[in-house]
Amino acid sequence: MLNYWPLIKKLTLREIKARYKQSFLGFFWIILNPFFQMIIMSFVFSKILRFGNFGVPYPLFIYAGLLPWTFMVASLQSSMGVFVSDASLIKKIYFPREVLVIATLLAKTFDFFLASIIFLLLMIFYQVPFTGFMIIFFLIFLIQFIFTYGLSLLLSALNLFYRDIQYLVNLIITLWFYLTPVVYAVEFFPARYRIIFQLNPMSVLINAYRQVLLGGNWPNWQSLAIAALVSILIFIFCHRIFKKLERLFADIV
Amino acid sequence: MEEDWAISFNHVYKNYPLFHQKTLKEFFQALFTRKKTIERIDALKDINLKIKKGETVGVIGKNGAGKSTLLKLIAQVSSPTAGKVRVKGRISPLIELGAGFHPELSGKENIFLNGVILGMKEKYLVEKFSEIVAFSEIPMDFIYTPVKYYSSGMFMRLAFSVAIFSRPEILLVDEILAVGDIGFQKKCLAKMEEFKKKKVTIIFVSHSLELVKKFCQRVIYLQGGRVEYDGKAEEAIGRYLQNLRITLS
Known part of the structure; x- marks a missing residue:
């Protein structure tokens, strides 16, 4: 894979550059999009529905969930289209096909960190103390990356065979959003229902982000370890299927 | 000399699955009418080839004869259904x-x-x-x-x-010299001649028989997924033209 690093780099840059060349506001869209979502959600959930106490200002709370969530959704959705839109490449030139998926995820990683600038500004604005626990953020993101990459591999390959996959996935994502504590906190639920969140890696990861960034505390190591294990297993499983299907890409695309 | 070849095909078959019913609705309709749902289309049948390093080989044949499939197999983007394709050297596709x-x-x-x-x-x-x-x-x-x-x-x-x-060490050229004005075409051909001298293996797919004749000593004539003729350019082109005349009359 290292041999293909220059190619990955170029394809990532192509993703990043091309997407915003045509738009006037360019990179600001990456920042503005989650920002306005946050404002709308803050208004709905803290002013209208009057959700209870989060321990931190609600805009920050939501942002810490919304950014990782957006990263995952955007990655899955873009990877599903990547082989379809690069069909001409796939039919002509050999390279490991996961290169295209990696490039997509790296472009989304760039977006993720760019959008995080607002989060940092909000932290300063609300005077949330910066602590050493924040270093763990990078570990959590690594786990999320592996998890998202595994799913992206599987879905991008399946979607080439049946375009139904993308519609199905969009439906699942909508349901998944409600089962993930993005706009609410796990503590809102009675203890006996919280098992749902333990089984959902996104939920564990978002909780961990909040712990280390806003809570000034260690994450729940046990949950995080399980999430890491699950992510690695998903990655291994999906990678295997991907490699099996990869040989057929040029024939069916 | 074992070492000499750049591309080798050994009893290569390639077929594509053809789904007659792509959607659920069509699939159910087919269940009732008992139509076939999957058919396999043979694109290449029992291809045996040895192409030497530095050789320039033309490939001719009608649409659907298997020319593009042959190139896909050489470029290693597609794998054969049966048989073995081996390629030595850096490939540069000039296709599409x-x-x-x-x-x-x-x-x-x-x-x-x-x-x-x-x-x-x-x-x-x-x-x-x-x-x-x-x-x-x-x-x-x-x-x-x-x-x-x-x-x-x-x-x-x-x-x-x-x-x-x-x-490139192996250059795959698929119908690209139809591009650009005469001046640029000439320039490209000169560049290809230069490659020939540098012992680059060139696979040249074209409908322009003139170009093929000018450019390649060896020509492979594909017909319905089989190698109909493999050898001297004039002979291959002659057979191809004769076959075209028969189908036309």
């Missing part, structure tokens, strides 16, 4: 030029992107950049505009120029 070009990116950005896709090093591309642009005959001030504003001729010339500089 501009694969990987992005319309929103500038000519310069696309040169680097496409160059890396074709396996060139970034440093080498920086070195060769002005040569590539010069060969493409695209004015320097156009190099910084997005390629979507290029004329189709300019686009193809740029794509061809990048591929030319990829120092």
